[in-house]
Amino acid sequence: MNRKTIILILGTCFVVVGLFLYFGLKSNRPQSWTMTDRLPKIVPDYSGLVIPPNIAPLNFYIDEEAQDYWASFGSSKSGVSFEVNSKSGEIIIPFNKWKQFLSKNIGDTIIINIYTKNQRKWQKYNTIKNYVSPDSIDSYLVYRNINTGHVLWYNMGIYMRNLSNFEETPILQNDKIDRNCLNCHSFCKNDPDKLVFHIRGSNKGTILRIGNQIKKLNTSTPYTMSAAVYPAWHPGGKLIAFSVNRIFQSFYSYSELIEVYDKASDLIVYDIEKNEITTCPQISTKGNETYPNWSPDGKYLYYCLAPQWNSNIPVDSFRYSLMRISFDEKNRSWGLPETLLDAEKLHKSVTFPRVSPDGKYVLICLSNHGVFSIFFPSSDLYLYSIATGELKKLSVNSDDVDSYHTWSSNGRWVVFSSKRMNKIHTSPFFFHIDENGNTSKPFVLPAEDPHFYETFLRNYNVPELIKRPINISTLELIKTAHEKCQNVEFDKNVNIDALSGATYIQKQKQ
């Protein structure tokens, strides 16, 4: 027998065995079954949702003991569209079929029927129904992946994830910039062309990107207590509000992990064109102002305010109120602060105010105390109606941390950070919200591997939605990160002596 014949025979055998394995192991569609009057346990829980029409396949696994699994996807309009069979319980949805399926069922309810087989008998569960909203979600999610430690860091990066598939692209990883810390990325109205973030470490500074221009700023001045911290873009794109903070952290011996608190904080506004920082006595008081956020028309700055730090006040009694102050962009003049939610009356602390794109609501976190609610299991999402002053606790909350949230550009979706999956690591969750503030059940960012979150040991931090991919040269970013900072000026028109916050502390230091 010559070599060619042997190869031919071997090749044929492989093909035959392969076909046998494929078709032999593939199950036949369930023809008969017994009903189980409950929903199947699926992980992640993708049942009873409102989903955007442009979301990636919601892969899951069926957490039921069985020898064979079958999932059929369909709708009332189109009947069964496609089916997935699995021996392991993992339902990996074919990508193209999913895309077509969603696009055909916009505004309709899709149904998933789950069958499991034990000892040759199929069992069917109650139908999973999800509604495909006509409201799209912004195409990309930007976040930082970090470990759970708090003082040291090593590997981290800012990443961009395409929400319609599973592609994750690093925007900047810190191994390219000498392992410095990257933090506080923020966009102007979900626009990737306007980005700011900070670098901490040997290449410290603030990276500001507007269109094709990238520059590195030193936002420390002799009149402010720190470099700029938490950012908030003015909708006009010409100003960025920041907090300046003296941040401390302490670690608990038993229950919670960490307490992060500000011994002092104020607000400043950076004028991009003038390269100048300004502030005013109303937002630089002895109290702690932090977490700025602009209204969509730019006429109000919302923020959180706590009384002046006093070491005699127990940390778990330190609470922040929700405030706002009017602002005239033309004259750069400020109104008087208004208290919208009083922490002492609420007996809760307000953090992360985010005004909805339609200007009707402020989405906030409320926790029992403190400023860094990502570490508090008591942190929940609430919706504050600007017109009526009504405060509503959202049904999306869990019994663990629900915090840091962002609106989509159309105001119909919210992404937030939650530790509900394992009480340690934050994952990004999405929910739909209508114009009346009614919310849907939240669902976790889909992963290609349904078991992904079980062994992913990092946190998704500061999830921000953007409308398009960030089109930025990584080389340019790295180069800029290594450059010297451009110093920002402090507005000479500010009456420093009238300020009692940031500058007062700075003057004391001097």
Place this chain on the structure above:
Amino acid sequence: MKSARNYILHILVLIVLIIFAFLTNAHKIWDIQQIVFYNDTQFWREHIAIIGGPSEWLTNLICQFFYFPIIGNFLLGVLLFILFEIFLLVVNKISNSNYNFIISFIIPALFIYMLKNPIFPLNFIFQLIISFILVYLFLRFYSLKIYIDSILFSLFFIALFYTSSFLSALIFSLSVILYDLNQHKGKIWYRLANIILLSTIVYLIAKYVMFLPNDRFLIGKELFTFQTIRLTRVLFIFFAVMLLLIVAFLLHKKLRTASPAPLILNAGIGIVIFIGSWLIPLNDENILPDTFRYFDHTKKWDKILSKAQKLHSNDRIVNYYTNKALYYTGKLSTNLFDYPQSWGEYALFLTTLTEPNTLMDNSNIFYELGHIGAARYWAFEAQTVFENRPEILKRLAECNIILENYQAAKPFALKLSKSIVHRTIANYYLRLINDTTLIAQDKVIVHKRKCTPKVSVFITKQNPENELKMLIETNPKNRMAYEYLQTYYLLHNDVIKFVKNICNMSNIGFNFLPNIYEEGIITYYYMINQKTDTLCGYTISDASKYRFEGYKRALSQFGGNFESAEPFLKETFGTTYWFYLHFVSPITLKKEITIEHE
């Protein structure tokens, strides 16, 4: 006869390498580096996606078994043998010299030398093996047409760059060039041009497309900046290999004699090279601390103490582990000052500064003390730097189980279960998480739950006093917490608090005062110039009283001049608390303690 001779020689080399592997102690390397292989997509993707990742993946796959001491040593010996053999194969292609065998000894000998430092990456052994395998394979196709040769060369070069590193690709290139020279074929110039072109391309891609840091580009691995293995050390290995190839080539035909060197000469020179590599000291500053760390992990307290006694090192980590060993051998309150204590309380706890190298040391001490909240906190910090290390994941799983955060324990246990070596313990944790009634059968967890303070207050990193007091309040029989607290007071010159805490000694079953405690109490009495009945029935022995009188007399002989008295007092009273207080304590000496870290 010739083949039998060769066969014997090769077996001899294997045996010698296995012996040296045992001396090197693969398990120690594993313990310090925490080599792990996870059989999951994430681990695979992390390694596939980066330059040098595949060789690192392979290293982890094989070297995870260093976890088992005997298997690990054999494996290490076999790996070095494979490296020797494959290098010899390549060298025999390049050169027909009689000294190829001897030259080939140098490679494993180099690694035996480098591996004296247990943090030296094993990845480079695999990179060289892969490199030489590709050389050998390439040379099998050597006689092909020039354009096929060129394509194959380029593919192998790029494959090596991707799987290993640029320097591995250069070693491949050098080997091929030397073979070209050997064959006197006209391929040299086009080969050189090919290498220059490929090197330029990969450099440009690495710098401007992948933005690789220099060490990742050159050696396929990023070296932690806070560890002592520097890029120059690793470059030395690669360049040494290149030099050996060149030397072998230069010896080609020049030193060829009719008959090969005798077996005994080859074997003898080989053994001398290996022994030489073993005997030449390697003075990396982490070797001693890591040795002590390893002894601590394997509970070899007596080895720690005998080595500490011999070396009298003032290294902080060495002192830290010595103090721990003193506790575990019941000598903390009797022999503390037999060993250097120039760091004072800073060598009792390492928590003052958050350094990458000591994070798990901190977690370990608190775990052993029973302060699970603190142990968990330090393990989380450690995980930011060493994300996948099994000791950290184990600690986080276990601490969360002890603290009844079962959901939080699960991801760490699940991740650990992807490792074949750690699967058993991981599955055990998962069983406990899924059925918490089983926890009652785990004596360690039950005991730790009893010991751990359940009060949620801030951890004081600057000094351990509050944590130790909380531990004693939670469980007055916590002997380790008590002894450490008393030792802390003494090292901190705080005899007042020390004496106030003496009565709690009865809770841990001490029937009489240890000599160092007596010395502390005597100091207290001397300070307040009176004796008070604060000892809850304990009495000070006459021996200690006489000793103190002797110390005072000796000091007065020098007119109270401490500087003059020191040598004499050191010789006679060097192991007493009084000597420590006057001459060693950093507080007395007003020494500014700074700990360098990156």
